[in-house]
Amino acid sequence: MISEAESLPAIEIEASSAPKYAIIWLHGLGADGHDFVPIIDQLEISGASVRFIFPHAPVRAITINNGHQMRAWYDITRLDFADREDIWGIHQSRLAIDKLITRELSRGIRAEHIFLAGFSQGGAMALYVGLRQSHTLAGIIALSCYLPIAESLASEISNANALIPVFWSHGIYDSVIPIQYAIKTKAMATTAGCNIEWHEYQMDHSVCQQEVVDLGSWLRSRMI
Numbered sequence: 001m002i003s004e005a006e007s008l009p010a011i012e013i014e015a016s017s018a019p020k021y022a023i024i025w026l027h028g029l030g031a032d033g034h035d036f037v038p039i040i041d042q043l044e045i046s047g048a049s050v051r052f053i054f055p056h057a058p059v060r061a062i063t064i065n066n067g068h069q070m071r072a073w074y075d076i077t078r079l080d081f082a083d084r085e086d087i088w089g090i091h092q093s094r095l096a097i098d099k100l101i102t103r104e105l106s107r108g109i110r111a112e113h114i115f116l117a118g119f120s121q122g123g124a125m126a127l128y129v130g131l132r133q134s135h136t137l138a139g140i141i142a143l144s145c146y147l148p149i150a151e152s153l154a155s156e157i158s159n160a161n162a163l164i165p166v167f168w169s170h171g172i173y174d175s176v177i178p179i180q181y182a183i184k185t186k187a188m189a190t191t192a193g194c195n196i197e198w199h200e201y202q203m204d205h206s207v208c209q210q211e212v213v214d215l216g217s218w219l220r221s222r223m224i
Helices: 087-106 121-130 150-156 179-191 209-220
Strands: 010-014 021-026 050-055 059-062 068-071 114-119 139-143 165-171 195-201
Touching: 021 087, 021 121, 050 087, 087 114, 087 121, 114 121, 121 139, 121 165, 139 209, 150 179, 165 179, 165 209, 179 195, 195 209
Parallel strands: 021 050, 021 114, 114 139, 139 165, 165 195
Antiparallel strands: 010 050, 059 068
16 A cells, blocks of 8 residues: 555656656556556657656455455445445545646646546546646546546536546446446536546457547647
């Protein structure tokens, strides 16, 4: 677990010596920061001056996986993700991710040039953290995920990030996080006023080439 004084370990890759943008990319359950490093070249944003940060989540016991220890942003107790959510674990990870954002601000990256991205559980955290930020971010990328603790968003959403662009995508055959549940929490986010661009792809719980192409185009349109 990460203490209040510690920061998340992370892989950092910079496209230039003086990056103008930062993309903080959160991995899924049981993976680590290395998982999405290969996507950098596939996004075709080499012309932009970007620092990629791929943090490693803390190692913790996951109830649904028989208590096995693995990297995770929070515990999952049941297949019904809305049932008995790990509010404490989500909150602790939020504090750790907030530190990564604050660190980028201290290194000279403007808040409106910081993207928060993630896949699966990492995407859930990107939504949870990004929509509650006091600083206006560049955008949120949420792949194959859902909005955790969705019922609290309407009262907790930050005015600074209520209307920032959100690229939210999901596979119609997702066998891990059913698309119906993702759509349900997306509707709650939309009701709260979020600016969501929704994409569906013919895939399971994964990332497909067309999704990467669409995401690359979305990013390029938001980088000057």
